[in-house]
Amino acid sequence: MGQTRSALSHSADIPSGAECKTGEAALQLRICGFRNGEKCRSHQSNRNPMKNKVLSCLGRRKRDSSPTEAASGCGNEAGDQAARCEHRAGKLPRDAVVSAVEEHGASPPGGFESPSGLENNVEAVQHVVNREAAAGSSDEAGGGAGCEEPHSQREDDASGPPTTAMEDQPRGGSEPGRVVSEALSPDTLLPADAEGTFSGLSPDQASDGGQTLTDVPAAGNVTKRGCSNVSGRANATGDPSKCCTVESRTDSDQPPRGPPDGHGFQGLIPKLIITRDPSPTRSEGTPPLLGVRSELSSGSCLDPNPDDESPCSDSGCGGSPALMRSPRKLSNSSSIGLSSASSFEESEDDFTGSDIESSLSPGRSMCSPDDGMGNKSWQKLKTMVHRSPFVVSFKKRYPWVQLAGHAGNFQAGEFGRLLKRYCECEQQCLQKLMKDTLRPYVPGYYGIVQREEQDYNLMDDLLADFDSPSIMDCKMGSRTYLEEELSKARERPRLRKDMYDKMVAVDPGAPTEQERAQQGVLKPRYMQWRETLSSTDTLGFRIEGIKKADGTCNTNFKKTKLREQVMQALEDFVAGNTQILKLYLQRLEELRSALEQSHLFRTHEVVGSSLLFVHDASGKAKVWMIDFGKTVPLPAPQTLDHRTPWKEGNREDGYLWGLDNLIEIFSTVLPQTL
Ligand SMILES: O=P(O)(O)O[C@H]1[C@H](O)[C@@H](OP(=O)(O)O)[C@H](OP(=O)(O)O)[C@@H](OP(=O)(O)O)[C@H]1O
Numbered sequence: 001m002g003q004t005r006s007a008l009s010h011s012a013d014i015p016s017g018a019e020c021k022t023g024e025a026a027l028q029l030r031i032c033g034f035r036n037g038e039k040c041r042s043h044q045s046n047r048n049p050m051k052n053k054v055l056s057c058l059g060r061r062k063r064d065s066s067p068t069e070a071a072s073g074c075g076n077e078a079g080d081q082a083a084r085c086e087h088r089a090g091k092l093p094r095d096a097v098v099s100a101v102e103e104h105g106a107s108p109p110g111g112f113e114s115p116s117g118l119e120n121n122v123e124a125v126q127h128v129v130n131r132e133a134a135a136g137s138s139d140e141a142g143g144g145a146g147c148e149e150p151h152s153q154r155e156d157d158a159s160g161p162p163t164t165a166m167e168d169q170p171r172g173g174s175e176p177g178r179v180v181s182e183a184l185s186p187d188t189l190l191p192a193d194a195e196g197t198f199s200g201l202s203p204d205q206a207s208d209g210g211q212t213l214t215d216v217p218a219a220g221n222v223t224k225r226g227c228s229n230v231s232g233r234a235n236a237t238g239d240p241s242k243c244c245t246v247e248s249r250t251d252s253d254q255p256p257r258g259p260p261d262g263h264g265f266q267g268l269i270p271k272l273i274i275t276r277d278p279s280p281t282r283s284e285g286t287p288p289l290l291g292v293r294s295e296l297s298s299g300s301c302l303d304p305n306p307d308d309e310s311p312c313s314d315s316g317c318g319g320s321p322a323l324m325r326s327p328r329k330l331s332n333s334s335s336i337g338l339s340s341a342s343s344f345e346e347s348e349d350d351f352t353g354s355d356i357e358s359s360l361s362p363g364r365s366m367c368s369p370d371d372g373m374g375n376k377s378w379q380k381l382k383t384m385v386h387r388s389p390f391v392v393s394f395k396k397r398y399p400w401v402q403l404a405g406h407a408g409n410f411q412a413g414e415f416g417r418l419l420k421r422y423c424e425c426e427q428q429c430l431q432k433l434m435k436d437t438l439r440p441y442v443p444g445y446y447g448i449v450q451r452e453e454q455d456y457n458l459m460d461d462l463l464a465d466f467d468s469p470s471i472m473d474c475k476m477g478s479r480t481y482l483e484e485e486l487s488k489a490r491e492r493p494r495l496r497k498d499m500y501d502k503m504v505a506v507d508p509g510a511p512t513e514q515e516r517a518q519q520g521v522l523k524p525r526y527m528q529w530r531e532t533l534s535s536t537d538t539l540g541f542r543i544e545g546i547k548k549a550d551g552t553c554n555t556n557f558k559k560t561k562l563r564e565q566v567m568q569a570l571e572d573f574v575a576g577n578t579q580i581l582k583l584y585l586q587r588l589e590e591l592r593s594a595l596e597q598s599h600l601f602r603t604h605e606v607v608g609s610s611l612l613f614v615h616d617a618s619g620k621a622k623v624w625m626i627d628f629g630k631t632v633p634l635p636a637p638q639t640l641d642h643r644t645p646w647k648e649g650n651r652e653d654g655y656l657w658g659l660d661n662l663i664e665i666f667s668t669v670l671p672q673t674l
């Protein structure tokens with residue numbers, strides 16, 4: 001992929017003394033109070049700013065801390081926690097949250113049966129509605145708040161989504177959430193095809209223990225940028241000094257610049273080498289893989305806090321207390337491939353005789369390692385796969401499956417809803433989607449709820465209306481990381497041991513010699529490797545996972561790249577059912593039209609979002625868009641057509657190009673099933 005550079009990243013200073021400790025876990029969902037102008041959410045006892053705390057609260061999954069990572073000596077845990085908390089403490093507060101589920105007409109349709117251990121939670125479910133800031137359409141404005149405090153004034157918007165174009169009304173009907181203005185600096189492109197030289201360890205390494213290096217582009221055109229905040233996160237203090245600022249520079253011989261917070265750096269200078277992947281691609285120019293060869297200073301360590309590189313990462317986008325309270329990432333979680341939501345397990349009766357569980361016996365399991373190598377980490381994933389049923393309205397009992405994504409991100413909600421770990425970026429997007437033409441194609445969104453001191457986005461469970469559904473997750477787009485993540489990797493490169501391990505698990509030969517020596521890769525490098533290994537790069541989408549009605553599941557699609565391979569997977573998914581294929585095709589075409597008309601879509605970079613295909617034996621088949629954790633507004637008046645090949649800086653994501661291909665492939669498969 002064409003490697004130009006943008007400078008959308010930012011960082012947040014970590015105020016000292018931020019209190020990270022949460023109070024006693026409240027075993028309820030409850031109204032989230034919020035004081036206007038609050039600057040450090042970590043002081044709220046009902047917040048859960050700590051990733052580790054979250055993990056310990058959920059008590060199910062945690063970061064894959066390999067011995068190497070554990071022994072990396074990057075600071076003690078308490079210190080790391082404090083640092084991370086403080087880091088997040090510099091992020092945007094949520095202004096106001098009030099409301100209860102009853103206000104939104106979401107009373108149970110009757111017959112709700114609380115699952116074991118969930119009674120308190122269910123009873124106490126409170127629908128938290130953010131009063132949207134006065135600037136209710138920051139997206140329309142194209143962002144622009146930068147590092148400012150969010151608006152404290154909120155509009156009381158209890159209106160539901162528009163009834164037009166609403167195939168699926170949310171079961172609630174309130175308009176939760178808030179919009180936070182955002183700012184981007186469109187003129188902050190860094191040079192293409194850069195071979196950067198990274199230098200030193202930035203001061204924040206000491207706090208988060210991460211492998212943070214400071215880049216020095218070999219040839220550069222680094223323009224000055226201010227408090228840009230691509231994901232709506234900003235320095236909660238509003239202190240410009242805490243905003244990311246990169247000095248203008250065009251001379252590669254300039255001394256290395258420090259991290260965005262203005263700190264200097266020390267240490268040896270590792271080197272970033274952009275390598276080129278020979279795979280066919282549609283990106284403009286000669287899009288390279290971001291191969292990174294860092295010559296790390298001795299004594300440096302790998303990043304034990306790898307989740308700070310995308311909007312929903314705990315510390316990644318610089319300065320949102322929303323993130324602070326709700327770290328989204330479990331670093332190795334996606335490698336799980338198929339997992340159940342941890343809290344479904346926690347809160348529900350065990351469901352014995354799970355077909356998925358039984359499918360995981362060696363004889364049946366399809367969730368095998370990509371390369372069949374039996375790598376330990378992948379083996380471990382298999383044992384984590386199981387169904388987690390929960391009781392919902394109408395006393396319907398059904399299993400819930402998380403096909404991809406981050407483990408522990410989901411909890412059972414009620415009334416056919418589920419809770420996804422709060423991510424501010426996703427919250428803002430879902431909120432806006434409730435008013436967009438895309439509304440029928442996304443899960444209904446009901447606001448933010450809190451459970452056990454963790455905030456969640458409450459949304460429709462798309463499986464709720466299906467019986468023994470077959471499910472497919474297709475990640476859309478030709479790029480799976482934000483431009484921001486790329487620039488961030490250059491500015492503050494963090495080696496990801498977990499990603500290195502995932503890479504090696506699939507292909508031991510994939511890491512470069514340097515990466516092998518470092519036992520780590522940068523996130524964009526890993527993501528690009530995944531893209532070129534799969535059909536993302538060549539078709540603009542990839543299959544992440546498939547679970548079939550018979551309980552078999554397959555997340556072994558990392559190397560599914562060729563059109564024919566995809567076709568085969570689709571055929572298998574629908575079991576040759578022509579009717580289902582037709583319905584899917586029709587739905588995809590409708591979705592395409594809706595996308596082409598969507599204001600939100602036009603004005604957002606949509607990265608890492610998936611299409612969730614669901615059908616069952618009754619003949620129902622639907623497709624929804626999910627996962628908006630990396631759907632970020634563009635600076636006005638920029639828009640995307642989502643088909644133009646990506647060239648860094650244009651922010652095109654290839655979503656529609658991928659959808660075109662997907663539709664075309666479905667159209668090809670269809671006659672073959674007749
Ligand atoms: O699928 P595998 O190969 O495991 O890689 C995962 C997926 O790309 C995740 O995307 P998604 O959330 O769409 O599944 C991504 O999360 P984000 O890009 O959303 O952050 C993870 O990054 P980390 O969360 O940084 O580990 C990355 O490790």
Ligand SMILES: Nc1ncnc2c1ncn2[C@@H]1O[C@H](COP(=O)(O)OP(=O)(O)O)[C@@H](O)[C@H]1O
Nearest residue numbers: 401402403404405406443460461462463473627
């Ligand atoms: N609204 C939903 N209804 C039903 N299943 C969902 C829903 N959202 C996500 N899932 C399941 O969870 C998986 C991961 O979702 P995603 O939003 O991509 O998580 P993450 O943000 O952790 O990547 C999906 O593949 C799907 O199986």
